[in-house]
Amino acid sequence: MEFTKMHGLGNSYIYINLFKEHLPEERLAETAVWLADPNRGIGSDGMILIGPSTSCAIKMRIFNNDGSEAKNCGNGLRCVAKYSYEHGLVHEKAFSIETLGGPVFATVEVDEEGRVGAVAINMGQPRLTRQAIPMIGEGDKPVVGEKLEANGETVQVTAVSMGNPHAVMFVEQIEKAPVESLGPVIEKHSAFPDWVNAEWVEVVSETELHFRVWERGSGITQACGTGACAAVVASVLNGYAKQGVPVTVHLLGGDLTIVWQENGDVLMRGPAEYICTGNVFL
Numbered sequence: 001m002e003f004t005k006m007h008g009l010g011n012s013y014i015y016i017n018l019f020k021e022h023l024p025e026e027r028l029a030e031t032a033v034w035l036a037d038p039n040r041g042i043g044s045d046g047m048i049l050i051g052p053s054t055s056c057a058i059k060m061r062i063f064n065n066d067g068s069e070a071k072n073c074g075n076g077l078r079c080v081a082k083y084s085y086e087h088g089l090v091h092e093k094a095f096s097i098e099t100l101g102g103p104v105f106a107t108v109e110v111d112e113e114g115r116v117g118a119v120a121i122n123m124g125q126p127r128l129t130r131q132a133i134p135m136i137g138e139g140d141k142p143v144v145g146e147k148l149e150a151n152g153e154t155v156q157v158t159a160v161s162m163g164n165p166h167a168v169m170f171v172e173q174i175e176k177a178p179v180e181s182l183g184p185v186i187e188k189h190s191a192f193p194d195w196v197n198a199e200w201v202e203v204v205s206e207t208e209l210h211f212r213v214w215e216r217g218s219g220i221t222q223a224c225g226t227g228a229c230a231a232v233v234a235s236v237l238n239g240y241a242k243q244g245v246p247v248t249v250h251l252l253g254g255d256l257t258i259v260w261q262e263n264g265d266v267l268m269r270g271p272a273e274y275i276c277t278g279n280v281f282l
């Protein structure tokens, strides 16, 4: 089976082009786990399928490195957009991508040689009700700074769905964020029936954030695009940033520019890169 390994700010996935390759549905989870294994597979944060869509120009499916399927992936979307444009799966510079979390819209920035540099994705509107996250509890107001007990500590979470669930916590110093110790506890906290991506954010200013993540199903990664979008939305909800004003988010793997637009859509812009292509024996 032919594969392409790509990354967005160091968040790497094995991409399979379903216009060329066939993967049986019942083998998707185990294939994702195997491909992600650095010793027996290729090594990655998971697997992404690029295939035909009946409602959009292209479809993305994302599997974490534990084999679980997620509904969205920001860094993956930028890579899918670059791959699709450069491999002639789409012919326009602006096109829609179907995800299990809903449609999103990509715009690729193309150089004179036809190569895609940065990609902007309109991720749509964040979903903020408990039902949409999902998160247990009453009411349909956004969950902003709600106290949660984790490992004998009290943390304050702001919950945001970007198609997939995020619990954002603010810290004074990003270097002291307890990503490794609390990440797995928050991820599987009983407040989140589908589990959750856990993110820590240090606010530098209204236009600058530091960000660290423990991803649901993959653990610590260099970057999380949907998480960075959730961090900007959470910053606005907590009064640290302004709607309509772009924010630079510093992730371990590099920077993203994100704006929660006045019309409610979240726009993310950043790079997408190839690592290698090859064949694996299924």
Ligand SMILES: N[C@@H](CCC[C@H](N)C(=O)O)C(=O)O
Pocket: 011, 062, 064, 069, 070, 071, 072, 073, 074, 075, 076, 164, 165, 197, 215, 216, 217, 218, 221, 223, 224, 225, 226, 227
């Ligand atoms: N790395 C991704 C998110 C991948 C899915 C996530 N771990 C989940 O389970 O929801 C991104 O860039 O958004």
